[in-house]
Amino acid sequence: MSTFSFGDVEFLKLYTNFSDIEMQFIASFLKRFSNLKFLAIPRSSWNDCRSFPQSNVSTSYWESQNLEFVPHLKIVEISLSPGNALELVKYFIKNGEMKYLFVPFSEKLWSSDELIGMIQDLKKDKATARPVVVFKQETLIRSS
Secondary structure: OOOOOOOOOOEEEOOEOOOHHHHHHHHHHHOOOOOOOEEEEOEOOOOOHHHOOOOOOOHHHHHHOOOOOHHHOOEEEEOEOOOHHHHHHHHHHHHOOOOEEEEEEOOOOOOHHHHHHHHHHHHHHOOOOOOEEEEEEOOOOOOO
């Protein structure tokens, strides 16, 4: 069985709800990319991600995936959702050399105290030469 490689791809945007099964798919899919410079993983807007099973796929799980592209990343944007997304953000902070990490969040999913706690937790994982981490509130556009 042959495997596909996307070594020439430098930009990738995936929409997800960060459920457990999606995390396994995303890890397997990302292994096919070796040269990504920009990765965006926004939360899918078609459904509320709180209704999907989340178990906090650990940072060690992501480290075990040996994702080749991580040292090449320059910019990462990952929506901050409860559970799995937070561990992926921690993995990129710990292992990546990117310049910017954008973390959109929704006040609908987080209380102020939870958000402050997560920001402090992420700052602990961030070394001095690590990325500029920018938190921004998501603007949800609803169609009528």
